[in-house]
Amino acid sequence: MPPHLRPATPADAAFAAPLIQATIGSIGHTLTGEADNEGAARVIAAFFGQPGNRLSFQNTLILEEDSTPLGLAVLYPGAEADALDEPFRARLRERGLPDRIDPEATPGELYLDTLAVAPHARGRGLGGVLLEGCARQAATLGLLVEEGNPAARLYARQGFLPAGTREVAGHRYTHLTRRGEG
Template sequence: MIRPAAPGDAEQVIPLLYEAIGDIAHLLSGTEDFERTMEVLTSFYHLPGNRISYENAIVEETEGMPVGFALFYDGSRMGALDEPLLGRLRSCAADPNAVDRFPKEARDDEFYLDSLAVSEACRGQGVGGRLLRAFEGEAAARGHNWAALIVEQSNDKARRFYVSLGYEKDGELDVAGHRYDHMRKPVSRQEK
């Protein structure tokens, strides 16, 4: 069952988020320390109005436990959603250039899939596909023409998955020292 995420899902969602975004997690948290990074991500997950808030996520639940999640938002809101994280970086990051390297992954004209991950035990069971379709449905329901995401260029398996579902590369970017392909797919708007 896919449902909106809740603050109580953090114990399952945050490790999946870390797995999905890797080094970007340290950039977002302003620390290279794994435990501190997980604490910061969990704190922001519980708070509304930021990029990694539970408000921007859905989970697939099996037997009462989240086994996968998708995190997404309107690309035009990325600046406002990043401001709480940037404020933290300005006040505590050891690296004064961290704010300048903060990733701008989404474009204003798209509904952006920030992260998608499935627990190892549930991979290969269609969870990722269901979450991706739910994300696309949300994009259409909110009146967007484009669903978008980035995929690390070295992640051939994920790229093949997105291509098989109609996503096409339309650009490249660097995030946290890694090369990513920006991919988009048109979605049909739904009448509100």
């Protein structure tokens, strides 16, 4: 069976959380209040299994082949970004940490928070399969790419264009958008 997309379930947390953290890096540290990747991935796994946050299974598509997960995409409406970040802000406040989370998404777009392919499955064009699946769901699909990230080449090949820059978690990102099929 060829690779296909399916909605994530809470049971996908063990696959998804480390891959999400490996992809979002410093943003994961900022969201979770954890200084290391392992701690951030643990917190992300807990949030993944819960509804109502940006990294929830509800906002995630899993790319799989023969029932084996190969990659994922986390996406949500930009207009819901503030509400979806509130559970992370609450965690930060509980830990006595600053609860500022820089906005990434903008209203009017379906925001692609995370797109990742497992290391063993890279080089097969699966990132493009994930990106196309996301774009089919959106009139406008938006994402951020950190300066110097090689994924920028994939996004350009898939028709994403720069729409400005932002600083998030102390790093500079280019905001990209792409018109979708609607």
